[in-house]
Structure formats: C-alpha cells, structure tokens
Amino acid sequence: MAERETHESDYVPYFLHKGKYPGALGWLLATDHKRIGLLYLACIATFFSVAVIIGVIMRINMLPGHVILTAQQYNAAFTLHGIIMVFLVVIPAVPTIFGNFFLPILIGGRDMIFPRLNLFTWYLFVLGAVLALVSVFFGGGAVDTGWTFYVPFSLKTTVNVPLAVFAVFILGMSSILTGINIVTTVHQLRAPGMGFFRMPLSVWGFYATAWVQILATPIIGITMLLVVMERLFGIGVFDPAKGGDPLLYQHLFWIYSHPAVYIMILPAMGVISDIFPVFSRKNIYGYKMIAFSSLAIASVGSLVWGHHMYVSGQSDTAGIIFSLLTFLVAVPSAIKVFNWLATMYKGSIQVEPPFLYALSFIFLFSIGGLTGLFLGALSPNVQLHNTYFVVAHFHYVIFGGMGFGLAAAVHYWFPKMTGKMYNKPLSVVAWLVVFVGFNIFYFPMFILGWEGMPRRYYDYLPQFATLHQVASIGSFIMVAGLVLVAGNLLRGLVAGARAPANPWGGATLEWTLPSPPGQEDFEEIPVITHGPYEFDKKESGA
Amino acid sequence: MATSTGVVDGALIYILAMSVLLLFLIVFFMIYFAVRYRASRNPVPSELPESPLIEAIWVIVPTLLVTTMFIYGLTGFRFLRSAPANSLVVKVYARQWSWLFEYDNGKKSADLIVPLGKNVRCELISADVIHGFYVPAFRIQQDAVPGLATYAWFNATTMGSYYILCSQYCGRRHSAMIAKLIVVPPDQFEAWRQGKKIEFTGASYANMPAGERLLYERGCVSCHSLEDNKMMGPPFKGLFGSQVVVTTAGVQRTVVADSAYIHKSIVDPGADIVSGFPNTMPPSKDVVSEDEIGRIISYLKGLK
Incomplete structure (x- = not known):
C-alpha cells in the first residue's frame, strides 16, 4: 500500500471525536463501526467473565470431596455456561468485534454499509442477553436442559425454558442482520482496485461466515419458537405423546448448531491467515486455496449436522452419509493448516505475541480437529458420544481454536484499536500460563471420555476422581493466566507506550492509518494496486 | 468385555495412530520453521512459488487418509447395527431415573443379567425423556427415545460386572441413573431366569429387605x-x-x-x-x- 501522509492538524482519534451526541450517548447512539465494535467488545468481555466464573465453580464442584452445588444447581450451571459461551460469546465475538472494527478498513471502505442496522444488531444482542438473564431469576428458575434444549426434557422440566429459548431467538435475529450487513458491505464497499482476490483472508473468513449466519440462523429461530409454542400451547410438534417427534427437534437444532461451529471458527481462521504472512514476512502460501476452503467449509459444513446423532435413533443410512460428509469437511481444514505452515517456510520469522497465539492456535486446533475424526467415525463415535471426550474435543476446537485465534486478533490489533502497546514480555508469560493451564485442564478429559465418563454428570464413579482433580487444577492455572492476559491489556490501555502506525510491519490497509484511526478512517478512499501480503522486504518489523 | 469391544477399539486405535503421526508432523515443521527461519538467522525471506503438484498432494493425501478412517468406522458400525436373529431379547425400560430389564418370560430385574457368549438384543423403551443406554466396557451406546423403537446388541466374552450408565442428559439425577450388567455362566443364567433366587456378585441391591x-x-x-x-x-x-x-x-x-x-x-x-x-x-x-x-x-x- 502506498504510504500516506497523516495530517496531524485535523486528525482526532475516533474515540475522542465529537459527534452529534455527547458523552455516553455518543456511544449508545453510535453508528461508527469502530465504536459499535467496542460496544460489542465490552458486552462480550463481561459475558465471557461470567461464563468463566461459572466454569470455575463447576470445576471446584468436580474436585473430589468438594461438592459445593446441588445437582439442580450444577445442571443449571453447565446450561448457563453453555448458553452464555455459545450464544453470547463464541458465535458473535470475532465478527461483531473485529468484523465491525476492521472489515470496513480492510476493504478500504469508511463504515459498514448499513450503520444504523449495525447499531440495531447490538441492541438486539443486549435484549437477548437481558432476557436470558431474566430467565435465570424468574418463572421457575434457571434453565437446566443443557444449551441444546433437547425435547422432551425441555418440554417437561419446570424451569423457565420459554424465556430462555426466546432469548436465543432474539440473539439469532441479531446474528442474521450482522451477516446481511457484512455480505453487503463486502460486495458494495470495496475500494477501487480491491478485487475479491485482493481482499485480506480475514475478510474471506468474515464473508463466508456471514453467509452461514444468514442461511442457517433462521432455522434455530423457528425451532426455538416451536419450543415456546409447544410449552405454552402444547401444539405437539415434538412431544411423542401427541404424535410429535423428538428426533425432528434434534435435526432442526443441529442444522443450525453444527454450522454455528463454523460461524465460530471461520473468522478466527481468517485472522490467523492474516497473521501468518505478517510475522513470516512472506506472502501467504496458496491464497486462493485458503479463500476457497473457507467457502468449502461453510457449504459442506452445512450438510454434516447428523454426526451429532449417530446413536440418537436416526436411520443407519443417514448416519453413514453424515459420517462420509463429515470426513470430507475435514480436508479443507487440513489444507489451511498446511498452507499456514508453508507460509513459514523460508520466511523471516519474528515470534511476537500475536504470532505466539497463532502458532498455539495451530497446535490446539489440530488436536481439536484430529479428535473430531474420532467422533466423525461411526463405530468410535458409539463409544465416545456424549462423554468427556466430546467436551475435550469441542473445547480444543472452540477455546483452543477460536479462543486462541481471538487472543491472537486482540494482541495483533490492540495497538491499532487503542493507540497503545501492551507489555510484550508479560504477554508472553501470560500466554504461557494460559497455554499450559489449558492443556492440563482439557487433555485429561479425552482420557476420561475414552474410559467412559459421560458428560453432564453431577457426580462420577470413583475411578475418574484423579483425572477430574488434574483437570480442575489445570482450570485454575488457565484462569490465572486469563487474569494476567486481561490485566496486561488493561494496563497497556491505561499506561502503555504509544503504538506506531504499523508496529508489526503489516501490508493490509489498517496499518496505513494512524493508531488509533480517525473518525473517517480514510481521508481519501485508497486505490488498491496489489495484494494484501506483499511486504516491503527491507523494512524490518517493529 | 464383549465382541463389540475389539471391533470399536480397532478403529479407535487406527485413528489415534494416524492422528498422533499427523500432529507430530505439524508440530515438528512448525517449530523447525520457527527456529530455522527466525528473522535473526534468515533476515531476507524468499518467496515460494505456488506449486500445483504440492497443492494436489495436500488435497489427495488427506482425502485418502480420512476415507480409510470412514471405512474402518463404517465396518464397525455395520457390526454394531446388525443384531443376529437368534439373540436373546431383553426389554430395557429407561425412566427418570432408573433402569429396568424385562426378559421374554416376564422376569424383571434392576440389573441386566446375561449369559456368557450369547447374543443379547436390548430393545430400548423410554417412559419419559430421552435416555442413553451406554455400556462403556462393551463400547455400545444407543438412545432410548419415547415413541421410537431403538436397540443395541452385544455378545459378552468375559464374566464379570460392568456399569450401565445413562449417557443422554435426563435431569436432576442423570448421573445416578446407573445399573450393572452382570455376565454369568449360561446355566446359572437360565436357572435365575426361571425364578431361582441367586445373588450374583456385583448386583446393585444385594442384602436388602x-x-x-x-x-x-x-x-x-x-x-x-x-x-x-x-x-x-x-x-x-x-x-x-x-x-x-x-x-x-x-x-x-x-x-x-x-x-x-x-x-x-x-x-x-x-x-x-x-x-x-x-x-x-x-x-x-x-x-x-x-x-x-x-x-x-x-x-x-x-x-x-
């Protein structure tokens, strides 16, 4: 990108910009994509903290001889942990925080194409979160169904299921509208010269994800409304006593909720694809393959939901087809990993904190992906289904993959968003604590599941005590690391050194802007003449 | 253990071996490149021309590898899903929060007592919500769904008592919904089924009024x-x-x-x-x- 001069005189950081409304209203009525990104960040960070605390309470409860919850409280705890993490943190996090903040900048636009709709999605998100919270304290108490709301249990339990699933419906609306905004923005607002194959791969990740959000989310919305109607009016779509079908619910639920896994992971993979070239000082290997593999994952991934149902009673033929498709969708993920590694080959590698997270993303995501092969295979799944193996697998994929990808994005873009730099040595220490704690926490769960420990168990057989103890200790280490990460970032925000415009030597458009960007991002819309990873070879990083 | 144990373990161990190998290769190259091509040692990066051959290999090799895994899993699944016609049929009643096993002569039991070396077909019936009939030692698992006939089968190869766990979350006492599967000699089984009082080792509720x-x-x-x-x-x-x-x-x-x-x-x-x-x-x-x-x-x- 051509270096542009910054006019110091009329430059004001976006968060100091005086808009139509003063103070807090300037945030609550903001239509600027960067401010909306930060509104989402504030909420999601809060929800994440709550869900982590619930998780720690559960791990204390699983320490041998440390029962602190009743069975009902434990069931509500894992349900809330799941609902908050899935619907309020993992699904929205990367698209709404970094998609909002960086997508327009990365394609050389000045904002999302529908700025007011963008703000509206945040209000829907907050409304959904408030309804979910209210459902915990009113009308029968906290949901105890698990985040999957399986019928007929969710029809029979006495707790406040209708309000909780209605909250999921509202959150789904927010997600659909965000998807529409992203797809339209990518189609309409690319700068002159920014063809689809000059877009940074993070934009491809957001774009593929947005299509899944638009196409899959309506199905969970309708399904949740059907549960509400079944609870309130007894319509009998799912209740076998009235001629309904519990398996119909599972199909509808997973038609959305499996693609939702790709909503979680694809944007993170996109960010990782941006980070690898920057810290290898080298063009990404196989740009088109990575871009197309995102689309392949998004489309084939929509056809594999039945691998959650091998032992549910669905037909054996269906199980066989779903297994085959599941294995096929593993291939584009493997391609991405190979391409990232090939990008490092003969590079000039600087292992800065964002890259450390990106490398550990590959390690953890590989374990998550490879253990997915166990679960996608038919006969092994019969042994491992609904055990701690599944719990370990999806935490490796979602926390190890999406979570570490998110942390990589945070450490990569923090200087751009805040204009400050965090303490790098401390961030490496914090990373190490999280990484070590993570593996001590989740790896024993693979063994627990292999040995036959079912998930969602308040209590366990004596032979599982030792591994549960190890996992709990790992969770405490990991959470201590998370506190260090957060503390370091907050300290950087308040007292960090000023960050230069391009601390990592990146070649995508956000690094041509001052840190932090001004209100309008680009004074003039740039004209794009080359790809996103063509670095000035003489320039050394930071 | 049962005949199904080895069938499932074979596929599990094959996938485990392949996964460990792949993970090792990924981690090895990641660390090797990070060290070998660190900026202080390799200040000027060299671009790698894209090679259609390499990319074709990256697509074909993983595809073939996962296909073998699919077939291995499929073979085992076919075995697990084909109960022999001569099986002893046991009705398994799953309900919040207990198991009950009923034999063809109406004999009821809180533990699943089965003869060694005989094919046993468990027909799963749920009275309320979905439960999961799960015998970890035998590597079998199948949901009991209200309104839907499902089954699992096995052929026990060693005597002893094994856990039957509920694997599909079913409410407050889900984790206590446990019964025993006790494998006994066929003649003892037959005597017990005909009504003879025998206390088998490992039974859940022995010595109670x-x-x-x-x-x-x-x-x-x-x-x-x-x-x-x-x-x-x-x-x-x-x-x-x-x-x-x-x-x-x-x-x-x-x-x-x-x-x-x-x-x-x-x-x-x-x-x-x-x-x-x-x-x-x-x-x-x-x-x-x-x-x-x-x-x-x-x-x-x-x-x-």
Whole structure:
C-alpha cells in the first residue's frame, strides 16, 4: 500500500471525536463501526467473565470431596455456561468485534454499509442477553436442559425454558442482520482496485461466515419458537405423546448448531491467515486455496449436522452419509493448516505475541480437529458420544481454536484499536500460563471420555476422581493466566507506550492509518494496486 | 468385555495412530520453521512459488487418509447395527431415573443379567425423556427415545460386572441413573431366569429387605426419601395414613394416604398432584406389577 501522509492538524482519534451526541450517548447512539465494535467488545468481555466464573465453580464442584452445588444447581450451571459461551460469546465475538472494527478498513471502505442496522444488531444482542438473564431469576428458575434444549426434557422440566429459548431467538435475529450487513458491505464497499482476490483472508473468513449466519440462523429461530409454542400451547410438534417427534427437534437444532461451529471458527481462521504472512514476512502460501476452503467449509459444513446423532435413533443410512460428509469437511481444514505452515517456510520469522497465539492456535486446533475424526467415525463415535471426550474435543476446537485465534486478533490489533502497546514480555508469560493451564485442564478429559465418563454428570464413579482433580487444577492455572492476559491489556490501555502506525510491519490497509484511526478512517478512499501480503522486504518489523 | 469391544477399539486405535503421526508432523515443521527461519538467522525471506503438484498432494493425501478412517468406522458400525436373529431379547425400560430389564418370560430385574457368549438384543423403551443406554466396557451406546423403537446388541466374552450408565442428559439425577450388567455362566443364567433366587456378585441391591429392595430396584428412591427429607417427590417415612394436600383436576383437596391412594399414585401419578411437588413422575404400571404394588404398600405401612 502506498504510504500516506497523516495530517496531524485535523486528525482526532475516533474515540475522542465529537459527534452529534455527547458523552455516553455518543456511544449508545453510535453508528461508527469502530465504536459499535467496542460496544460489542465490552458486552462480550463481561459475558465471557461470567461464563468463566461459572466454569470455575463447576470445576471446584468436580474436585473430589468438594461438592459445593446441588445437582439442580450444577445442571443449571453447565446450561448457563453453555448458553452464555455459545450464544453470547463464541458465535458473535470475532465478527461483531473485529468484523465491525476492521472489515470496513480492510476493504478500504469508511463504515459498514448499513450503520444504523449495525447499531440495531447490538441492541438486539443486549435484549437477548437481558432476557436470558431474566430467565435465570424468574418463572421457575434457571434453565437446566443443557444449551441444546433437547425435547422432551425441555418440554417437561419446570424451569423457565420459554424465556430462555426466546432469548436465543432474539440473539439469532441479531446474528442474521450482522451477516446481511457484512455480505453487503463486502460486495458494495470495496475500494477501487480491491478485487475479491485482493481482499485480506480475514475478510474471506468474515464473508463466508456471514453467509452461514444468514442461511442457517433462521432455522434455530423457528425451532426455538416451536419450543415456546409447544410449552405454552402444547401444539405437539415434538412431544411423542401427541404424535410429535423428538428426533425432528434434534435435526432442526443441529442444522443450525453444527454450522454455528463454523460461524465460530471461520473468522478466527481468517485472522490467523492474516497473521501468518505478517510475522513470516512472506506472502501467504496458496491464497486462493485458503479463500476457497473457507467457502468449502461453510457449504459442506452445512450438510454434516447428523454426526451429532449417530446413536440418537436416526436411520443407519443417514448416519453413514453424515459420517462420509463429515470426513470430507475435514480436508479443507487440513489444507489451511498446511498452507499456514508453508507460509513459514523460508520466511523471516519474528515470534511476537500475536504470532505466539497463532502458532498455539495451530497446535490446539489440530488436536481439536484430529479428535473430531474420532467422533466423525461411526463405530468410535458409539463409544465416545456424549462423554468427556466430546467436551475435550469441542473445547480444543472452540477455546483452543477460536479462543486462541481471538487472543491472537486482540494482541495483533490492540495497538491499532487503542493507540497503545501492551507489555510484550508479560504477554508472553501470560500466554504461557494460559497455554499450559489449558492443556492440563482439557487433555485429561479425552482420557476420561475414552474410559467412559459421560458428560453432564453431577457426580462420577470413583475411578475418574484423579483425572477430574488434574483437570480442575489445570482450570485454575488457565484462569490465572486469563487474569494476567486481561490485566496486561488493561494496563497497556491505561499506561502503555504509544503504538506506531504499523508496529508489526503489516501490508493490509489498517496499518496505513494512524493508531488509533480517525473518525473517517480514510481521508481519501485508497486505490488498491496489489495484494494484501506483499511486504516491503527491507523494512524490518517493529 | 464383549465382541463389540475389539471391533470399536480397532478403529479407535487406527485413528489415534494416524492422528498422533499427523500432529507430530505439524508440530515438528512448525517449530523447525520457527527456529530455522527466525528473522535473526534468515533476515531476507524468499518467496515460494505456488506449486500445483504440492497443492494436489495436500488435497489427495488427506482425502485418502480420512476415507480409510470412514471405512474402518463404517465396518464397525455395520457390526454394531446388525443384531443376529437368534439373540436373546431383553426389554430395557429407561425412566427418570432408573433402569429396568424385562426378559421374554416376564422376569424383571434392576440389573441386566446375561449369559456368557450369547447374543443379547436390548430393545430400548423410554417412559419419559430421552435416555442413553451406554455400556462403556462393551463400547455400545444407543438412545432410548419415547415413541421410537431403538436397540443395541452385544455378545459378552468375559464374566464379570460392568456399569450401565445413562449417557443422554435426563435431569436432576442423570448421573445416578446407573445399573450393572452382570455376565454369568449360561446355566446359572437360565436357572435365575426361571425364578431361582441367586445373588450374583456385583448386583446393585444385594442384602436388602424385600420391600425396601423393590423401592430401590424400581428407582422410587431416586425421588422419594425413605427418611423424611424432601427430594423431587414426597418422602415415604410416615406417609402411610397421613393427611395429604393434593390437587385433583385443578381442585385442591385433602386426602388420607391409604392403600387406594398409594396404588393410584403409582399407576396414575398425574391424577392427584401433591402440593409443593412437580408433576414429573412417569406412570409406572409397566414396571411394577399388582403384586409388587401390594408389597410396596405393606412396606410403607411399616415405615413410621
């Protein structure tokens, strides 16, 4: 990108910009994509903290001889942990925080194409979160169904299921509208010269994800409304006593909720694809393959939901087809990993904190992906289904993959968003604590599941005590690391050194802007003449 | 162990070996490149021209590899899903929160007693919500879905007692919904099935008075305390002959807990709902016979 001069005189950081409304209203009525990104960040960070605390309470409860919850409280705890993490943190996090903040900048636009709709999605998100919270304290108490709301249990339990699933419906609306905004923005607002194959791969990740959000989310919305109607009016779509079908619910639920896994992971993979070239000082290997593999994952991934149902009673033929498709969708993920590694080959590698997270993303995501092969295979799944193996697998994929990808994005873009730099040595220490704690926490769960420990168990057989103890200790280490990460970032925000415009030597458009960007991002819309990873070879990083 | 154990383990170990190999290669190259091409040693990066051959290999090799995994899993699945025609059939009643096993001659048991070396087909029946019939040692698992006929089968190859766990989350006492699968010599099994009293090693409720044992075996005590503490359902201690406030068809009234009341509460628990408790108990006439209801009533009479 051509270096542009910054006019110091009329430059004001976006968060100091005086808009139509003063103070807090300037945030609550903001239509600027960067401010909306930060509104989402504030909420999601809060929800994440709550869900982590619930998780720690559960791990204390699983320490041998440390029962602190009743069975009902434990069931509500894992349900809330799941609902908050899935619907309020993992699904929205990367698209709404970094998609909002960086997508327009990365394609050389000045904002999302529908700025007011963008703000509206945040209000829907907050409304959904408030309804979910209210459902915990009113009308029968906290949901105890698990985040999957399986019928007929969710029809029979006495707790406040209708309000909780209605909250999921509202959150789904927010997600659909965000998807529409992203797809339209990518189609309409690319700068002159920014063809689809000059877009940074993070934009491809957001774009593929947005299509899944638009196409899959309506199905969970309708399904949740059907549960509400079944609870309130007894319509009998799912209740076998009235001629309904519990398996119909599972199909509808997973038609959305499996693609939702790709909503979680694809944007993170996109960010990782941006980070690898920057810290290898080298063009990404196989740009088109990575871009197309995102689309392949998004489309084939929509056809594999039945691998959650091998032992549910669905037909054996269906199980066989779903297994085959599941294995096929593993291939584009493997391609991405190979391409990232090939990008490092003969590079000039600087292992800065964002890259450390990106490398550990590959390690953890590989374990998550490879253990997915166990679960996608038919006969092994019969042994491992609904055990701690599944719990370990999806935490490796979602926390190890999406979570570490998110942390990589945070450490990569923090200087751009805040204009400050965090303490790098401390961030490496914090990373190490999280990484070590993570593996001590989740790896024993693979063994627990292999040995036959079912998930969602308040209590366990004596032979599982030792591994549960190890996992709990790992969770405490990991959470201590998370506190260090957060503390370091907050300290950087308040007292960090000023960050230069391009601390990592990146070649995508956000690094041509001052840190932090001004209100309008680009004074003039740039004209794009080359790809996103063509670095000035003489320039050394930071 | 059972014949299914080895079938499933074969596929598991194959996928494990391939995964460990792949993970090792990924981590090796990642660390090797990070060290070998670090900026201080390799200050000027060299671009790698894209090679269609390499990219084709990256697509084809993983595709072939996962295809072998698919086939291995499929072979085992076919085995698990094809119960031989000559199997001994056992009806498995799953309910919140207990298991009950019924043999073709009507013999009922709280533990699944099976003969060594015989094919056993478990037909799964759920009275309320979805449960998961899971025998980790045999590598078999299948959901029991209300309104849907499902089954699992096995052929036990070693004697002993194994856990049957509920693997599909089913509510408050999900983790306590445990029974035993006990593999015994065929002649002992046959004698037991014909009504001979045999206590097998590892049985869940050995050495208990008959009436109390019945309450355990049928899962009543999951929700009803034999002391006076309040669980999901009303406690049993002192229940018989006491005054109970119930809601019948929306109208509140007070009744005496006599034999007729207890009989009705077992057969049709939704008819009179005790004040302060949810209407969650499944109707139990399939799992408790008239004779057994009589034994339960006489036990409760003595539980003061």
